[in-house]
Amino acid sequence: MKVSFVLNGRSLEVDADGMTPLLTLVRERAGTGAKLGCGEGRCGACTVLVEDQPVASCLYPAVNVDGKRVRSVESLAAPDGPLSAVQDALLACGGVQCGACIPGIAMTLTALLEKESRPSADRVREELTGNLCRCTGYHKIVDAALAASEEPA
């Protein structure tokens, strides 16, 4: 079936089976950095925003994205433009180690900071329960979220 959606501000129409994971559309067809981790919606590496809300794109059927707005990590900064506050803070605080989880974590934190300008460390941890990171022990990622929330918008 034809599936039309807006990816990072650009209209996209793809021909795909309705049960194709959104992750396949945004990664394999459109070349974005959302990653396949577990493929079962538990690790968060595939997190993208649909209508500004984090979703596990590996579990999101293509038919349901029709007509919606999707953002991947590429929406945060132009290829040679400045990084977003969340990305800058992740780098500055040492939150990026191997990097496998980062495209998802950057999107989860972006959505959080769009909703709540000054979340507590507990709120950040709560929002990150769907994103696994095997390198950092999360402290540096939480530090980064708090640092980014203190940047002037």
Add this chain to the structure above:
Amino acid sequence: MTTTESTERVTSIQDAVTLLARLGERGRALAGGTWTMRGERDAHVHVALGGIAELGVLCRDGDTLRIGALVTHAQLAELPAEPATEALAEAARRSAFPQVRNVATIAGNIAAAGFAEADLVPALLACGARVELASPTGTHAMALHEYLPLRGSRPAGELITHVLVAAPPARRSGFARFTVRASGEYPIVSVAVAAEVDADGFVRSATIAVGSVEPVAKICPVASESLTGQRLTDLDAIEEAGRIAARECSPRDGLDAPAWYRTAIIPTLTRRAGAQAAGKDRS
């Protein structure tokens, strides 16, 4: 890429039930997809309900919450604070994590066969929820506790369109779940307690429902009955009801926990759910 399309779009309940009836056993309703996408999908034609706007509506009709099939866990987590439906809001808040709560629906949680850990189901059972079912011949409502055991044998063309939850002012409710880590996991046990309380704080009637212990969440009738005439604030009485509930369950073994462990923690979880219902700190 499959050559046969696995998915059909519909824009009305009538079209959905007509198509599901025509597809027979091959047809399967698709809501958020978080459960379906992890299972075997090839044998089915999925009828995508996302285009049916009325299924996404949560509204209040007098003392009853009318929850559209496509209302998400994230929406339920933000129900206005109200003792009668606190168990449901708490179950939604504690479930999964944002990426799944934003997508997974109430009807999907009820319909997911083989999902013993479904969080909303025990909360809905305790609150006396009913499911509204549409079929090509009309609509009818059925108590959730009657519907659950029949899930696998419903006629083709039947669709859960709404969940009805009465929210009388005299009801208090609470929910507790136990996981090994803080959150983001399936519960080893979940318990929901709802009670109608008279002006003096005595329980007129109560319902205790237990999830994740048996393959399908259930009401424990003897435990529920034992709370009648007790004070809801008497947490020892509630814990005792939890011990009765434990005896009413046939626990399942799992990789997350052995059967005996699930039974062993039901009393504590019941006490915690009761404490929330009574408006007390968890203790």
